[in-house]
Amino acid sequence: MSVRTQQRPKVSSDEPDVVKVGRTIAAGARLRPIAMSLLAIAIVIVVWELYKVVGPEDGGEYFGMRLLPRADDVSMPHIWSIFERYWQPDVDVAGGSTVAVAVLQGMAFSLGVAGLGWLIGVVVGLGLAILMQRFRTAESGLLPYVVLSQTVPLVALAPLVVGWGGQLKFFGRPWEPWMSVAMISAYLAFFPVAVGVLRGLQSPAATQVELMRAYAASWWKTLVRLRLPASVPYLLPSLRLAAAAAIIGAIVAEISTGTKGGIGRLIIDYAQAATGDPPKPYTAILGAAVLGLVASALVGFIELALRRYRPVEARG
Amino acid sequence: MTTAATADRAATAAPAVSVRQVSKTFSGRKGQAVTALQDVDLEVAPGEFVSLIGPSGCGKSTLLRVIANLLEPTAGSVEVFGKAADQARRDQDYGIAFQQAGLLPWRTVSANIELPLELHGVGKAKRRARALELLEMVGLADFADHRPDQLSGGMQQRVAIARSLAESPQLLLMDEPFGALDEMTREYMQVELVRICRETGAAVVFVTHSIPESVYLSDRVVVMSPRPGRITEVIDIGLGDRTESLREADTFFTRVTEVREALRGPHAAAQALGVEAR
Numbered sequence A: 001m002s003v004r005t006q007q008r009p010k011v012s013s014d015e016p017d018v019v020k021v022g023r024t025i026a027a028g029a030r031l032r033p034i035a036m037s038l039l040a041i042a043i044v045i046v047v048w049e050l051y052k053v054v055g056p057e058d059g060g061e062y063f064g065m066r067l068l069p070r071a072d073d074v075s076m077p078h079i080w081s082i083f084e085r086y087w088q089p090d091v092d093v094a095g096g097s098t099v100a101v102a103v104l105q106g107m108a109f110s111l112g113v114a115g116l117g118w119l120i121g122v123v124v125g126l127g128l129a130i131l132m133q134r135f136r137t138a139e140s141g142l143l144p145y146v147v148l149s150q151t152v153p154l155v156a157l158a159p160l161v162v163g164w165g166g167q168l169k170f171f172g173r174p175w176e177p178w179m180s181v182a183m184i185s186a187y188l189a190f191f192p193v194a195v196g197v198l199r200g201l202q203s204p205a206a207t208q209v210e211l212m213r214a215y216a217a218s219w220w221k222t223l224v225r226l227r228l229p230a231s232v233p234y235l236l237p238s239l240r241l242a243a244a245a246a247i248i249g250a251i252v253a254e255i256s257t258g259t260k261g262g263i264g265r266l267i268i269d270y271a272q273a274a275t276g277d278p279p280k281p282y283t284a285i286l287g288a289a290v291l292g293l294v295a296s297a298l299v300g301f302i303e304l305a306l307r308r309y310r311p312v313e314a315r316g
Numbered sequence B: 001m002t003t004a005a006t007a008d009r010a011a012t013a014a015p016a017v018s019v020r021q022v023s024k025t026f027s028g029r030k031g032q033a034v035t036a037l038q039d040v041d042l043e044v045a046p047g048e049f050v051s052l053i054g055p056s057g058c059g060k061s062t063l064l065r066v067i068a069n070l071l072e073p074t075a076g077s078v079e080v081f082g083k084a085a086d087q088a089r090r091d092q093d094y095g096i097a098f099q100q101a102g103l104l105p106w107r108t109v110s111a112n113i114e115l116p117l118e119l120h121g122v123g124k125a126k127r128r129a130r131a132l133e134l135l136e137m138v139g140l141a142d143f144a145d146h147r148p149d150q151l152s153g154g155m156q157q158r159v160a161i162a163r164s165l166a167e168s169p170q171l172l173l174m175d176e177p178f179g180a181l182d183e184m185t186r187e188y189m190q191v192e193l194v195r196i197c198r199e200t201g202a203a204v205v206f207v208t209h210s211i212p213e214s215v216y217l218s219d220r221v222v223v224m225s226p227r228p229g230r231i232t233e234v235i236d237i238g239l240g241d242r243t244e245s246l247r248e249a250d251t252f253f254t255r256v257t258e259v260r261e262a263l264r265g266p267h268a269a270a271q272a273l274g275v276e277a278r
């Protein structure tokens, strides 16, 4: 017995300092994306204002073509005048609520619709990925269509969906335009999830798959214990891509179907006021951009919840 | 495990492994077939330790996978404890360890060892107790709640071996489990494996590339040759108790030479015999 203890290779359970230092660095690394986004925004503002100083007032025309945009206050209002505009009343709306309120309401509406689309897209994408992993024939049969689905131009698709939706009843209630917008959102969102998760489900090493077979684990148990956890590192970027796609899908679908209430419609409405009220269109465009950031942040919470499954460097 | 006990059990029970006339052909992408195994016969008694040794690509892993029912043989039959191989797999009659540890990185070390127990409905407390017991055995008791990526390659491999023992199988199938270990850890693990087999009475089919390792561990060494993969020789070792001094004993080196010559093939063996006769 004593011989055995002596031979046992010496290993200490004390957490090495390297690990602790590593954790501190990791905490710092989590703040870095926020700092980088702030820096990116600052650069845009600086470049915008700088161009207003040095750029030609009525645009640069060379070789008979306009190559540089106009730098006058109608085409490029000052950043501060855009922000000022938020606190002034939206003249189109009775009751005199400010532009900020209108933009926020539009953002909330679009976020809700895009969120629903995203959820449907994620569920459909996951389902398709699992189906394609389970049956190889499903993979070879479905994957081309999954890829093909994304080459159909969105603008062509939107009126079709509205047309089909108009003939549908949804649990006894009429099909509403926003449901069409959510469908188009879902249509764009499912793709990155289906493709990403399929790769993730196929990612476990041969040894791990053989091990599950040696344990006589059913397909379902292998999915739950091995394939799904292994696909999390592939799922997270897919969710982010899907969120961006859902937002873009919702905004474009709102515009091309003429759905009222969302930020997409607001962009069009405000653009028509551009000549008399130059900063106004930018308030809506900015709102749409912030919406993308909000969606990305929400996905960030999911990543935080699933951090246990983060990829780790394989060693040994 | 004494020889008498082994013989006793062998007489009463079905063999741990019985491979009869097994062939395995892989059909390649472009239609050309690879004969990985041809007409292989192998019987392993309960409690017996058998090593498979041979040049790379001679079908050692394939034979092990056929026994484990991870591959279907093209021809022939495989029985484990008198049952068809797929039945034995479903009954969890064997534990298995591969050259790659294959730990799940999102589970703790303990949860990795608990995985087979969890899959077969063993209660939480019981699972945990068994995992701790096994970790104690492989010298990693302090690492139960670490993540696999916090362990060295050798430590991961020891976790994989502990996992293969989780359900106290009477048959262990091991494919170069010590391949990634350094020499010191390797010898330590050999001693441990011999002790575990003595305590549990488990039979072992052990794939290795190391001649001294096969001689030190085994009751019998099975020598294989490639293209097509077949068994060319079976060498009885019969060295008795595995002590540390055995590694330096003359009988040990005689067996090592015997296995080495068997690996070189019949031609070389005849030459060597000729030299000896002179």
Ligand SMILES: Nc1ncnc2c1ncn2[C@@H]1O[C@H](COP(=O)(O)OP(=O)(O)OP(=O)(O)O)[C@@H](O)[C@H]1O
Pocket: B026, B027, B028, B034, B035, B036, B054, B055, B056, B057, B058, B059, B060, B061, B062, B063, B229
């Ligand atoms: N899944 C497979 N498909 C096709 N051919 C295979 C497959 N698995 C093994 N082979 C072939 O079968 C032969 C035996 O392979 P095997 O892995 O059993 O060899 P091995 O003795 O374990 O070699 P090593 O010592 O290098 O591990 C090889 O020629 C290999 O190319």
Ligand SMILES: [Mg+2]
Pocket: B060, B061, B062, B175
């Ligand atoms: Mg092999």
